[in-house]
Amino acid sequence: MELNVANVFSEDLLQKGCKLYYGSTETLKKLGDFENYIYEVKVEGESRILRFVHSSHRSHELIEAEVEWVEYLYKNGASVYRHFVSANGCLIEPLEAADGTVFYVSSFEKLPGRQIAWKEVEKNLKIAYSWGKSLGLLNRLSKTYNNVKCFRPQWDEEELFDIEQYKPDITKHILNYRDEILLQISTLPKNSDTYGLIHSDLHHGNFLYDQGRIHIFDFDDSAYHWFASDIAMPLYYIVMQRDFTTKETRQEFIHAFITSFLEGYSTENILPEKLAESIPLFLKLRDVVLLSVLYKKFDFEKLDDHDRLFFNTVKDRVDRKETIVTFDKEVIKNIR
Structure with missing residues (x-):
C-alpha cells in the first residue's frame, strides 16, 4: 500500500467500517493490503469479507459500477460473491479519513474453497x-x-x-x-x-x-x-x-x-x-x-x-x- 494511504488508514476507521456491516471487531483478520485493505470478519458466526478502498484508487462511481456488475453476474449463475448491505441499508459506505480523503467500505460473501498453485x-x-x-x-x-x-x-x-x-x-x-x-x-x-x-x-x-x-x-x-x-x-x-x-x-x-x-x-x-x-x-x-x-x-x-x-x-x-x-x-x- 502507498505510504500516503497507509498513514491515514486508522484503527478507528477499521472499527467503524466493521460495525457498519455488523462485524464482530475482535474477529477481524487482515487478508491483504496491496491495492485495498481486505479483512475477514465474523457476522453472527459467519465469515464475510470487509474491503476498504481509498478514494485515490477508485471513486464511489467506479466502485458502484463494480458492485452492480458483480451482482449481475451472481444473479445470472456465475460463481462469484454476493454483497451485503450496511446498517444504513447501503452497499457502499464512505468513511472520511483524518486528511479529508475517503475510504469506501463494502462487505461481501466469503467464498468456499482454497487457492491453488x-x-x-x-x-x-x-x-x-x-x-x-x-x-x-x-x-x-x-x-x-x-x-x-x-x-x-x-x-x-x-x-x-x-x-x-x-x-x-x-x-x-x-x-x-x-x-x-x-x-x-x-x-x-x-x-x-x-x-x-x-x-x-x-x-x-x-x-x-x-x-x-x-x-x-x-x-x-x-x-x-x-x-x-x-x-x-x-x-x-x-x-x-x-x-x-x-x-x-x-x-x-x-x-x-x-x-x-x-x-x-x-x-x-x-x-x-x-x-x-x-x-x-x-x-x-x-x-x-x-x-x-x-x-x-x-x-x-x-x-x-x-x-x-x-x-x-x-x-x-x-x-x-x-x-x-x-x-x-x-x-x-x-x-x-
Missing part, C-alpha cells in the same frame, strides 16, 4: 478446464450486460499505461515499445463477440477452487476490454509462477494448459476473433502494466531477493520486447 494445475488439468469454463461464462454474460447508471473504465483509460508518472526517467525505448503495443491493440476487431466488460485479472490468486468449481473474486480491475485480454491473464501468471520454480518441460506445460483452458472456455463462449494473434499483444501489455505497478509500489532500496528477481525478470523482458509465452497457434484453430 501451478503444480496442482499441472497434475490436474481439469482445474485449467474449469478455470476456462468460468471465464467463458463471465465473458458470455458480459454480452447481455447493459448498465446505463454507472460505468467501469474503457481499456485505454488505464492510468498504469502512463508509466512516466511512476518512473519519470523511464527510457524512450520502453515508452516506444508501450506505444507500439497500444497502437496494435487499438486496431483489433471490436464487437459484441470480442469486446465487453471483463474481470481483467483472473490469475490463480483471484479465485478459490472447491470440489471442481472455480469461485471468482477481486473485480477491482474490471474494465471494458477485449475478451482476449481476459484469456491472456491466466496464461501469463500461471507461467510466471511456474518459471520461478522450474523451466523444465515448459512448452509442454504451456501447450497442455492452453488446450485445457480454451476447451473449458469454449463450452460457455465462442473463442474471440483473431485470438491467436491478439494473445501475444496482451501478454506484452501485461508486462508493461506490471512494470508500471512495480515502479509505483516497490521501495527499491528495501527489495528482498524475490522481489528484485521479480522486477528484473519483467524489466528484462520489456527491454528485449519479448513475450513471456510462445505457443503453437494451431492449438486455437483445433479448438475452434
Whole structure:
C-alpha cells in the first residue's frame, strides 16, 4: 500500500467500517493490503469479507459500477460473491479519513474453497478446464450486460499505461515499445463477440477452487476490454509462477494448459476473433502494466531477493520486447 494511504488508514476507521456491516471487531483478520485493505470478519458466526478502498484508487462511481456488475453476474449463475448491505441499508459506505480523503467500505460473501498453485494445475488439468469454463461464462454474460447508471473504465483509460508518472526517467525505448503495443491493440476487431466488460485479472490468486468449481473474486480491475485480454491473464501468471520454480518441460506445460483452458472456455463462449494473434499483444501489455505497478509500489532500496528477481525478470523482458509465452497457434484453430 502507498505510504500516503497507509498513514491515514486508522484503527478507528477499521472499527467503524466493521460495525457498519455488523462485524464482530475482535474477529477481524487482515487478508491483504496491496491495492485495498481486505479483512475477514465474523457476522453472527459467519465469515464475510470487509474491503476498504481509498478514494485515490477508485471513486464511489467506479466502485458502484463494480458492485452492480458483480451482482449481475451472481444473479445470472456465475460463481462469484454476493454483497451485503450496511446498517444504513447501503452497499457502499464512505468513511472520511483524518486528511479529508475517503475510504469506501463494502462487505461481501466469503467464498468456499482454497487457492491453488501451478503444480496442482499441472497434475490436474481439469482445474485449467474449469478455470476456462468460468471465464467463458463471465465473458458470455458480459454480452447481455447493459448498465446505463454507472460505468467501469474503457481499456485505454488505464492510468498504469502512463508509466512516466511512476518512473519519470523511464527510457524512450520502453515508452516506444508501450506505444507500439497500444497502437496494435487499438486496431483489433471490436464487437459484441470480442469486446465487453471483463474481470481483467483472473490469475490463480483471484479465485478459490472447491470440489471442481472455480469461485471468482477481486473485480477491482474490471474494465471494458477485449475478451482476449481476459484469456491472456491466466496464461501469463500461471507461467510466471511456474518459471520461478522450474523451466523444465515448459512448452509442454504451456501447450497442455492452453488446450485445457480454451476447451473449458469454449463450452460457455465462442473463442474471440483473431485470438491467436491478439494473445501475444496482451501478454506484452501485461508486462508493461506490471512494470508500471512495480515502479509505483516497490521501495527499491528495501527489495528482498524475490522481489528484485521479480522486477528484473519483467524489466528484462520489456527491454528485449519479448513475450513471456510462445505457443503453437494451431492449438486455437483445433479448438475452434
